[in-house]
Amino acid sequence: MDAQTVIARRIAQELRDGMLVNLGIGIPTLVANHVPAGIHVFFQSENGLIGTGALPEEGLTQARLTDAGGRPVGALPGASTFDSAMSFGLIRGGHVDLTVLGGLQVDARGRLANWMVPGKMVPGMGGAMDLVTGVRRVIVAMQHMAKGRPKIVRECNLPLTSMRPVDLVVTELAVIAFPQGRATLLETAPGVSVSDVRAATEADLQMPDDVPVMKL
């Protein structure tokens, strides 16, 4: 199983029936392909849609029905559309149950940086700051390292997205949470040892006595 599939599958296990969920671009989008059987969730797209569905086949796309990246999407029966003020009211107001976002860095307390690399990449924050600040539960989906460097660090040297700590980080190596503001290893991926995770992580990791293996 490749890294992205491990991450997406593990995060999909966090979905609960009836949740309103916002998925970011990249690995987070893949979570929609792994929704467990028997669970129905609503996917929100922050450009003004609840009920995002798979892309319809060619010829049936609708130019005025797009996702937050501007790409055509489908809408499921029971979908709803609204303006941007409503969309961000849903996000900031705590009406969205779960968001899954990509990350550049996460610090030892769980604070996320994911919107710019000064001098290199300044795309703008889009909706990321509102999502991390306002959504009930925030999960970061990312590779554990970038170019051989740990992304879970003591302190972020990239600009933060929000002061609000994220709830969970899921990588191809591990699941990490931040109880009492301390990075804590919850699970390892199949075939990955606790010391592998420690070696790939800059932040100090709390180790419970029992660290189970992800069930994929």
Add this chain to the structure above:
Amino acid sequence: MRTIPLAEAAARIPDGASLMIGGFMGVGTPECLVDELCRQGRRDLTVIANDTARPGVGIGKLVTERRVRKAIVSHIGTNPQTQAQMLAGEMEVELVPQGTLIERIRAAGFGLGGVLTPTGVGTVVEEGKRKIEVEGREFLLETPLRADFALVQAFLSDYLGNLTYVLTARNFNPVIAMAAETVIVHAEHIVPVGMISPDQVMTPAPLVDYVVTGE
């Protein structure tokens, strides 16, 4: 509301004007108005919008032709030309979190002195802003944003200017229609009064100044 030919609508917008433009990555942007502003050579514009789309699409056309002096947007990642002009100092770009941007526009349109949002507290976004504590929680005071013109893309307009929008092409459109001195609308279809039932109207007619006819 008055109906107005496209060229005349664009001619009402002077160089240096501030424009709110509907659309999200070009979806819901009044493309014909953008094209006409380019054709008429308008310049030094301030654009307030969600994003600058892509080169060749929507607001991206104004960027390509270097008509934008300042952009107040939430995202420029999909338009390398915006980034290049910003880095070269040719265009000023103010990046605003998307939820804050739409609320600043809404605040202006709704007659509010600003909004208090938790978004951006403790980040670079808080620089130069007042922090206000309410019930033990910190918020940023974000000020209202208004513009000289709103360029709105609607699905239907009737001959009074009642508007509806379609699917995700709604986005910023109904909000900017509240926040500008002059509201210019391009509608996909212009329909007789009564065709849009009162419950379906998303922007009431008195907010609209001009509906563009003919392309």
